[in-house]
Amino acid sequence: MIETTMPRPEQIVVCKWHPELIGSLLDRSLEVYVILDAFDVEHMHPDWKLLANAERVYRISEFDSLEEISAVASDLSLRGVAGDRIISFTEFSQFGAGYLSTLLGDSADPLRHVAYRDKRLMKQRVEAAGVPTAAWASLPDRADEQDLRAVRERLTFPIVVKPATGGGTIGTFTVDSPEELAPKLAGLGATPFVKTSQLIAEEFVVGRELHIDALWEEGEPLLLLVSAYHENRLAVLDGISGGADATLALDGSSVLAQEDAPELYRRVLELHRRVNRALGIERAVTHLEVFERHDGELVFSEIATRLAGAWIPMMLSEATGTDIYRTLAESMADGKIPAVRPARRHVGGLHLRPSAPGRITAIPSAEEILAVDGVLRVQHLRKVGDVVDFSHPSEWCVFVAIGADDAAEYEELLHRVAREIRIEVEPLGAGD
Numbered sequence: 086m087i088e089t090t091m092p093r094p095e096q097i098v099v100c101k102w103h104p105e106l107i108g109s110l111l112d113r114s115l116e117v118y119v120i121l122d123a124f125d126v127e128h129m130h131p132d133w134k135l136l137a138n139a140e141r142v143y144r145i146s147e148f149d150s151l152e153e154i155s156a157v158a159s160d161l162s163l164r165g166v167a168g169d170r171i172i173s174f175t176e177f178s179q180f181g182a183g184y185l186s187t188l189l190g191d192s193a194d195p196l197r198h199v200a201y202r203d204k205r206l207m208k209q210r211v212e213a214a215g216v217p218t219a220a221w222a223s224l225p226d227r228a229d230e231q232d233l234r235a236v237r238e239r240l241t242f243p244i245v246v247k248p249a250t251g252g253g254t255i256g257t258f259t260v261d262s263p264e265e266l267a268p269k270l271a272g273l274g275a276t277p278f279v280k281t282s283q284l285i286a287e288e289f290v291v292g293r294e295l296h297i298d299a300l301w302e303e304g305e306p307l308l309l310l311v312s313a314y315h316e317n318r319l320a321v322l323d324g325i326s327g328g329a330d331a332t333l334a335l336d337g338s339s340v341l342a343q344e345d346a347p348e349l350y351r352r353v354l355e356l357h358r359r360v361n362r363a364l365g366i367e368r369a370v371t372h373l374e375v376f377e378r379h380d381g382e383l384v385f386s387e388i389a390t391r392l393a394g395a396w397i398p399m400m401l402s403e404a405t406g407t408d409i410y411r412t413l414a415e416s417m418a419d420g421k422i423p424a425v426r427p428a429r430r431h432v433g434g435l436h437l438r439p440s441a442p443g444r445i446t447a448i449p450s451a452e453e454i455l456a457v458d459g460v461l462r463v464q465h466l467r468k469v470g471d472v473v474d475f476s477h478p479s480e481w482c483v484f485v486a487i488g489a490d491d492a493a494e495y496e497e498l499l500h501r502v503a504r505e506i507r508i509e510v511e512p513l514g515a516g517d
């Protein structure tokens with residue numbers, strides 16, 4: 086545990102609803118301000134009784150509204166709340182939270198938070214600090230021939246093209262040759278959840294994909310876990326987008342225990358520190374993605390200053406033996422975290438989806454899934470009657486966290502769970 090010398094905040098602003106995180110902050114003698122968007126209020130069932138203990142709850146339509154964030158900044162400023170006390174833990178609130186902290190005077194660099202979301206600015210800064218990244222080019226206008234020419238001339242194909250500020254691997258695709266670039270871009274529709282049409286193109290990196298989840302305090306990791314995706318996220322897309330021999334990839338990741346991979350942990354930490362310096366990350370929660378090439382070189386992919394999404398929070402809870410949201414709250418409020426006690430020696434997570442697109446006709450209950458030996462937690466995102474159309478790799482259905490004490494047993498468990506927990510669908514009709 087690391088002792089901190091930085092003054093601890095007395096006021097904290099939380100962007101978006103999360104019961105454990107907000108509940109845990111309210112348990113402390115802190116002034117807690119909460120900003121909820123319309124999605125929270127309409128779909129996430131905020132606990133208004135709990136929220137009555139907050140200093141103030143602001144309701145806005147969305148975090149991307151300059152006007153609404155400015156109004157919140159104005160009121161917080163009247164109350165003397167500073168910009169270094171804002172917790173934002175979802176992709177949807179990142180720009181708004183960053184703008185809010187800029188307005189409240191947190192950083193001399195108004196673009197800092199943009200570099201946590203825009204993959205081009207992020208890569209430029211990380212690359213300038215000497216961290217290996219894929220060669221890349223900006224594609225601000227997919228209809229601009231000059232922009233396309235720059236991509237064709239500067240990059241070696243195959244390449245990956247994706248929204249500059251995307252998430253969840255949505256709207257991400259590969260282009261195998263320079264000739265394919267223009268036709269593929271011309272056929273692109275709007276990307277769900279992404280507002281900007283600006284893109285980034287990157288050379289394709291071959292290697293194992295890792296994610297690193299960490300809590301930082303004064304530039305030191307209170308917690309840092311390295312995990313490996315079972316399959317690269319783009320391979321998941323290949324599986325669901327069909328093709329004659331397409332099979333569903335295992336969608337999830339496994340935490341690598343530090344004692345099993347000490348050298349990898351050492352190199353990841355070294356890279357992470359350089360990335361943090363390049364982007365000004367000191368006290369934050371981070372989700373970093375890195376490729377490990379076959380020769381062992383680590384190549385930076387991207388970083389987010391928030392908790393990871395999907396199955397990862399529940400997997401981190403099992404890997405730490407804590408509720409990760411409470412741990413996050415404790416690190417933000419007190420600069421320390423509870424002792425880490427992994428549930429099992431080997432812990433991982435899986436996203437379970439049906440084997441074909443369709444309307445869900447049967448989905449095992451939480452009790453049924455938890456009865457499967459080795460399943461530690463479950464979270465349902467869909468129910469019977471919902472449609473899963475395989476339009477992108479982050480169409481979440483069911484997450485499970487799994488664990489075993491023995492490596493071979495864990496490997497067997499992973500495949501058994503993916504095979505045995507079935508979500509049944511019927512084909513979509515013409516009206517779907």
Ligand SMILES: Nc1ncnc2c1ncn2[C@@H]1O[C@H](COP(=O)(O)OP(=O)(O)OP(=O)(O)O)[C@@H](O)[C@H]1O
Pocket residue numbers: 204219245247251252253254255257287288289290291294317318319320374386387
């Ligand atoms: N340069 C690259 N080389 C190989 N694969 C890549 C590259 N860029 C992206 N990918 C694949 O596409 C996925 C999505 O890309 P990236 O992580 O940059 O965007 P994202 O949509 O923000 O991600 P997330 O799913 O983590 O929210 C990656 O996880 C990886 O599998």
Ligand SMILES: [Mg+2]
Pocket residue numbers: 253254374387
């Ligand atoms: Mg990513």
